[in-house]
Amino acid sequence: MTDAPPLDAPEAALALPTERPLPGMLALARSVLAQKGLHHAVDAQGAGPALLAHALLLSGAPAVVYVVADADAARRAASDLQAFGAGLPSRSELSRPSNPEGAPLVLPTAEHTPYAEVHGDRRAAMASASALFQIGRGLPWRAAVVTAAALVRRKPAPASLARAGVAIEAEGELDVRATAEKLVQAGYLRVPVVEDPGTFTVRGGLIDVWPAGSEQPVRVELFGDLVSTLRTFDPDDQRTLHEIERLWIPPAREVVIDAETEARARRELRALCDAVNYPSTKARQLIDDIATGHAYFGLDGYLPAFSELTPLLDYFPASAPIVFEDPAAVVRALRAEIDAGRAGEAARTGTPHFPFERLYVELDELDRLLADRTLLALHRGAVAGPRAVSVLEALEAPPPDAPSLGVRDQSDLGHAVKATRTQKGKARALDPLLQRLALWREAGLSVTITARTRTQAERVAALLGHRGVTVELVDGALAGDGSAEAVRVAVAPLTRGAIAVADGFVLVTEEEIFGQRTHRAPARQTTARSFLEDLRALTPGDAIVHVDHGIGRYLGLERKVIGGVAVELLVVEYAGGDKLFLPVYRLNQIQKYSGGEGTPKLDRLGGQTFAKTKSRVEKKIRQMADELLKLYAERATLKKPPLPPPDDDYAAFEASFPYEETRDQANAISDVIRDLTSEKVMDRLVCGDVGFGKTEVALRAAFLALNAGRQVALLCPTTVLAQQHYLTFSSRLENYPFVVRALSRFQSRAEQMETLKGLREGRVDAVIGTHRLLSKDVHFKNLGLLVVDEEQRFGVVHKERIKQLRTQVDVLTLSATPIPRTLQLAVGGLRDMSLIATPPVDRRAIRTITSQFDPELVRTAIERELERGGQVFYVYNRVEGIYERAERVRELVPRARIAVGHGQMTEEMLERTMLDFVHGEYDVLVATAIVESGLDIPRANTIIVDRADLFGLAQLYQLRGRVGRGSERAYCYLLVPPPAQRTARAGAPSKRSDRN
Numbered sequence: 001m002t003d004a005p006p007l008d009a010p011e012a013a014l015a016l017p018t019e020r021p022l023p024g025m026l027a028l029a030r031s032v033l034a035q036k037g038l039h040h041a042v043d044a045q046g047a048g049p050a051l052l053a054h055a056l057l058l059s060g061a062p063a064v065v066y067v068v069a070d071a072d073a074a075r076r077a078a079s080d081l082q083a084f085g086a087g088l089p090s091r092s093e094l095s096r097p098s099n100p101e102g103a104p105l106v107l108p109t110a111e112h113t114p115y116a117e118v119h120g121d122r123r124a125a126m127a128s129a130s131a132l133f134q135i136g137r138g139l140p141w142r143a144a145v146v147t148a149a150a151l152v153r154r155k156p157a158p159a160s161l162a163r164a165g166v167a168i169e170a171e172g173e174l175d176v177r178a179t180a181e182k183l184v185q186a187g188y189l190r191v192p193v194v195e196d197p198g199t200f201t202v203r204g205g206l207i208d209v210w211p212a213g214s215e216q217p218v219r220v221e222l223f224g225d226l227v228s229t230l231r232t233f234d235p236d237d238q239r240t241l242h243e244i245e246r247l248w249i250p251p252a253r254e255v256v257i258d259a260e261t262e263a264r265a266r267r268e269l270r271a272l273c274d275a276v277n278y279p280s281t282k283a284r285q286l287i288d289d290i291a292t293g294h295a296y297f298g299l300d301g302y303l304p305a306f307s308e309l310t311p312l313l314d315y316f317p318a319s320a321p322i323v324f325e326d327p328a329a330v331v332r333a334l335r336a337e338i339d340a341g342r343a344g345e346a347a348r349t350g351t352p353h354f355p356f357e358r359l360y361v362e363l364d365e366l367d368r369l370l371a372d373r374t375l376l377a378l379h380r381g382a383v384a385g386p387r388a389v390s391v392l393e394a395l396e397a398p399p400p401d402a403p404s405l406g407v408r409d410q411s412d413l414g415h416a417v418k419a420t421r422t423q424k425g426k427a428r429a430l431d432p433l434l435q436r437l438a439l440w441r442e443a444g445l446s447v448t449i450t451a452r453t454r455t456q457a458e459r460v461a462a463l464l465g466h467r468g469v470t471v472e473l474v475d476g477a478l479a480g481d482g483s484a485e486a487v488r489v490a491v492a493p494l495t496r497g498a499i500a501v502a503d504g505f506v507l508v509t510e511e512e513i514f515g516q517r518t519h520r521a522p523a524r525q526t527t528a529r530s531f532l533e534d535l536r537a538l539t540p541g542d543a544i545v546h547v548d549h550g551i552g553r554y555l556g557l558e559r560k561v562i563g564g565v566a567v568e569l570l571v572v573e574y575a576g577g578d579k580l581f582l583p584v585y586r587l588n589q590i591q592k593y594s595g596g597e598g599t600p601k602l603d604r605l606g607g608q609t610f611a612k613t614k615s616r617v618e619k620k621i622r623q624m625a626d627e628l629l630k631l632y633a634e635r636a637t638l639k640k641p642p643l644p645p646p647d648d649d650y651a652a653f654e655a656s657f658p659y660e661e662t663r664d665q666a667n668a669i670s671d672v673i674r675d676l677t678s679e680k681v682m683d684r685l686v687c688g689d690v691g692f693g694k695t696e697v698a699l700r701a702a703f704l705a706l707n708a709g710r711q712v713a714l715l716c717p718t719t720v721l722a723q724q725h726y727l728t729f730s731s732r733l734e735n736y737p738f739v740v741r742a743l744s745r746f747q748s749r750a751e752q753m754e755t756l757k758g759l760r761e762g763r764v765d766a767v768i769g770t771h772r773l774l775s776k777d778v779h780f781k782n783l784g785l786l787v788v789d790e791e792q793r794f795g796v797v798h799k800e801r802i803k804q805l806r807t808q809v810d811v812l813t814l815s816a817t818p819i820p821r822t823l824q825l826a827v828g829g830l831r832d833m834s835l836i837a838t839p840p841v842d843r844r845a846i847r848t849i850t851s852q853f854d855p856e857l858v859r860t861a862i863e864r865e866l867e868r869g870g871q872v873f874y875v876y877n878r879v880e881g882i883y884e885r886a887e888r889v890r891e892l893v894p895r896a897r898i899a900v901g902h903g904q905m906t907e908e909m910l911e912r913t914m915l916d917f918v919h920g921e922y923d924v925l926v927a928t929a930i931v932e933s934g935l936d937i938p939r940a941n942t943i944i945v946d947r948a949d950l951f952g953l954a955q956l957y958q959l960r961g962r963v964g965r966g967s968e969r970a971y972c973y974l975l976v977p978p979p980a981q982r983t984a985r986a987g988a989p990s991k992r993s994d995r996n
Helices: 012-013 025-034 048-057 071-085 122-136 158-164 177-186 257-274 281-291 300-303 327-347 362-369 392-397 412-423 431-442 455-466 508-513 529-536 583-590 610-634 648-656 662-675 695-708 719-733 749-761 797-805 820-828 855-867 880-892 906-919 952-958 987-996
Strands: 037-044 062-066 106-107 143-147 167-171 198-201 206-209 220-225 226-233 241-243 247-249 322-325 374-378 404-408 446-451 471-473 487-491 498-500 505-509 545-546 548-563 565-573 579-583 590-592 683-688 711-715 741-743 766-769 783-789 811-813 834-836 849-852 871-875 899-900 922-929 940-946 970-975
Touching: 012 431, 025 037, 025 048, 025 374, 037 048, 037 392, 048 062, 048 071, 048 322, 048 374, 048 404, 048 446, 048 498, 062 071, 071 106, 071 143, 106 122, 122 158, 122 198, 158 648, 167 226, 177 198, 177 206, 177 392, 206 257, 257 281, 257 300, 281 300, 322 327, 327 362, 327 392, 362 392, 374 392, 392 610, 431 446, 446 508, 455 471, 455 487, 455 508, 455 648, 508 648, 548 579, 548 610, 565 583, 579 583, 583 590, 648 695, 662 683, 662 695, 662 811, 662 834, 683 695, 683 906, 695 711, 695 719, 695 783, 695 811, 711 719, 719 741, 719 766, 719 906, 741 749, 855 880, 855 970, 871 880, 880 899, 880 922, 899 906, 906 922, 940 952, 952 970
Parallel strands: 037 374, 037 404, 062 143, 062 322, 106 143, 322 374, 446 487, 446 505, 471 487, 683 811, 683 834, 711 766, 711 783, 741 766, 783 811, 849 970, 871 922, 871 940, 899 922, 940 970
Antiparallel strands: 167 247, 198 206, 206 220, 220 226, 226 241, 404 498, 498 505, 545 548, 545 590, 548 565, 565 579
């Protein structure tokens, strides 16, 4: 009997095109730089286009402009350019760094037209203004990534933005008042404490500022008008980090509002209002709001009022080649943006607005601007097109004699891994990769595998090492002998792999092995966050606690000259009128008093009262520790067979987690694995807020138990939550030979009986259900792990049944809000506890857009989400009128399947509606704030909050958290009525969106 044929044919990727020239990366780059005009290359797949842009820089290009179709493509391209720019090791000439100073500039553009009456994304605006300033000012840069939409949007002239920057040098002079005024004109917000980009504060002889586009804020220390030092600092604990010599502060927006530009704006806006006979009261309000820089809906459309706008291409030097990745997609995006702009202008008929030509670059004009440049169109394939008349038409189709880049992507690798895991089992899942590694080595190609984090790189290295592959972990403790046979594993932000046969190397990313991952920015380590939370609310007269001197009264800040140097001091008063002067760099020694109601008694400075209090507390803690030792000794008598430690299968499973673990999440997983692999019966509480990653902790524990032949039960308080967990577990375990079933009232009796039989006979490995799991007719063949989600929502009878199980199997409890008794047991040591307090940094930042109600905006938002196969939450927090809102949505988007959910529906009907939405039977859920918590639907990535002014900031934050849980970009639209109709809370959404 012979083996089945291979599931894929990786040899095809090694075949080189014979009908086209194949000059190699660097040779092609040199030929492009040698002659102006339009150049083409085909077979530019995967990371190939970014590699060629990197080759252009290595070959002498002063800079490269890299044009892509949309924001997602820009994100991928920027990551790839950053990886190659830093010198990603590939054992080829292309391993040299081309941009060691940092990441490429990214010039994003708003995803709505300038005519839309929305608040822009402040972070995106800062990124754009910072990049434009850096280019216009002539500061160093090597690569700029530009979307098609940005290419046809006009921008302020380079000189106007260059003048708006602020330069500060150590030992130079600085006018504090003039600098603060210039920062405000450039769009910076003056705040009490700097903790967000685009903000600043002035405190005596200190200026703290977080420049737009910078990773860290900077503290400017002054001695009179002389700058003594410039230091970066940690925004969490406010401690200084590194000293720098020079600081450039770019503008935080593309418009700078000073007396001259404000006067011009008033004239231009008055002319616009007069041209359409706009009512004088409305005109006056509009002119005042825009000319003074107030947050205004649709401000982007009024940029020409402040200065004449120019094409974006005017910023880039003529000697910089322009690379088009997938030019056909770029040209389509250009035309779509022009059409959207035209439609936006038409919708503003009768209202003051600037004509299309003053905001956009027409395609004919863009064609003329491109004609004098060095252009390189990189095509995935070779598709012939009609005879071209314009430059843009010529971009779309390569000529028959266009050279080949000879770069294939790794798209087939992921499919092959998944197919192999399904057909041959998890133990053979890496066979396609091993097969390719052998083929690549035989062909003489060097191989580099990239991972985003050190932890993931070590996992990959260990998995391959256990399969007999010689691995070299670059710059790591596991580094091999550096031989050409070794597969290199490097930490780099590469998003796409490449098979570059002509250049002799192969690149593979972790996603191409384990599936798509969504990456978070690394969270900052913090030890003093609690103090800063108190500092914002600290006012003179508040009680504070000093680590050594005890309770005192905060009197405020005072500036004193000590040893000829001006120092900021906190003044704290103690009993008897004694005062303590505490330097600001020792802020971590105090925190706000939080000991209960009333005014606390002040300690005496230098007295013994506080020392005695601390001594008594230490004694109580020792007594508690003794009691805990006794409790642990008693629990140690309970023994159970330990699970085997994690193996390669577990390593592959954890590597497939589509996000990067937060610090607390990783600690919780380690705690659970340690419990499961010990003889002690686990009874652990994992406590963390909604969305902090508790489910993944349960999944890791479940996989370890299932892999050891044990059964797993997950108990949920509601059918909707049970169904969501069932979908999550089924998705993560679909490529493994484990049978997962759901058990709740939404399963038919026949399905329930089949599941119960499977549990008794051991054919069902994992079951997820409601309290139905606690019924007396539920029997397991070999239950090894019970996971209880939100235990506080179960009744007394159910909890008694859970207690009976606790003595027999490992129990893991998940909770966002444990009841006091559960928390007391955990804190008291009767139950182990792991706390997940680290919030996940946005997997992909949620775009928050504040707007007055605009039917066209709502229609566009819903249509865009449906086009990418997603779902939409539409929140209106009043039962009265909710059906009218649903009908309005139906009129705007007739093809959308719409459901309504609110708290006055029966429990079963509401559960059925929510469950149908989870299953994808509806496209839009029009609901009250009942969706604020408990729903986790990765496909739902747009939420529209109607009458956002009726919510508090905490509610809006929770609602926004319902989206952004998948790999797609998420959007949150906050719709508010005109100012005259808003409630007292109306200003909150606008302020919040400005900071995000």
